[in-house]
């Protein structure tokens with residue numbers, strides 16, 4: 001054995017303790033902007049292609065990591081990283097994630113406990129989200145892949161309507177290119193359509209309700225009628241990134257009485273409305289969807305990368321994702337994840353979610369959703385009362401979408417000043433043509449004190 005590897009192997013416990021120290025130090029500083037700015041300044045170390053010949057050993061590699069990169073890690077795991085929709089990891093999820101690496105199971109088949117853990121975690125998620133057992137679920141790397149996986153099944157279903165097996169014969173065997181309809185599709189839907197060979201241009205954006213990001217269902221009905229009975233795909237949105245608006249999913253599902261379409265719901269973070277009696281009505285009707293994408297690394301607060309795709313059509317899922325050609329992997333079976341997901345070999349992503357759900361349960365999770373929504377509301381109230389900013393939309397759940405009242409300074413410049421305080425991080429957007437700022441609350445650590453600090457930063 002290589003002597004450096006041998007020495008590392010002998011001191012594995014000490015190395016794991018050093019990693020624990022590193023992680024603890026990082027996490028202790030995560031909410032303290034004096035110790036660690038939420039958005040650090042750019043790295044001033046030159047890139048290197050230097051590959052050590054003999055290898056440094058893990059202790060020296062850790063020292064080099066610290067010296068080169070550690071100061072430039074963002075505070076994305078912390079309480080005032082309000083950009084995008086960023087979760088952060090609960091203690092239980094972190095424990096699950098560390099163990100996932102230590103156990104290093106290949107969650108592709110039925111061997112060992114991996115499949116049982118994944119099926120149990122999915123069953124708990126169905127219970128948490130109020131989804132019927134008819135939905136089969138699997139873990140994938142993020143909502144982009146969850147949407148991709150749902151839309152891949154939609155493509156297969158479209159083929160079936162024309163008597164074509166797209167998985168076998170390809171899209172070229174279809175009489176016409178698939179049509180996809182949606183009101184406020186997330187950018188990753190276009191990416192998924194590109195990856196699926198359907199094409200970004202096949203998405204027809206349907207009119208939205210006035211001053212809303214929710215689809216106008218009567219405009220959708222008209223668009224469906226114009227297809228003259230041709231089957232298509234509808235992507236409904238449960239939680240649009242700018243304003244957390246929700247399509248009326250029940251009304252969309254009801255249109256299937258008159259028009260043939262596959263209903264996919266992108267519920268990347270909005271799906272968690274289901275856990276709170278205050279918000280659950282927002283996802284009414286999603287139980288009737290054909291497929292649903294939900295992220296875990298956003299509001300479920302597990303580490304990257306993790307999401308779930310749920311489907312009512314496991315047969316189509318197997319048709320798309322079956323890995324049939326290799327005799328050594330056995331015959332395709334819906335009990336093996338290798339035949340249900342885009343990957344073959346895959347990490348045991350279910351374990352962090354399993355820990356998180358088991359440790360904090362339904363009540364613990366509802367608390368995070370309701371608390372983060374209340375904090376978003378607090379920031380919204382400060383903005384409404386201020387002379388400097390205005391809300392562009394009501395704070396529906398966990399995102400505040402707002403704009404400066406005076407437009408003298410660009411949003412980019414304003415955000416640069418805010419981020420230079422080190423206190424908070426926000427991302428820009430454009431809402432109804434107005435350049436704006438978004439603050440998304442989805443981290444369990446955030447407190448009212450953090451809202452006060454964020455507000456201070458916004459005055460910069």
Ligand SMILES: Cc1ncc(COP(=O)(O)O)c(C=O)c1O
Nearest residue numbers: 085142143144186188241266268
């Ligand atoms: C509604 C929605 N869908 C899909 C995505 C893509 O998620 P991911 O980055 O996890 O792939 C996001 C990310 O913000 C989102 O908000």
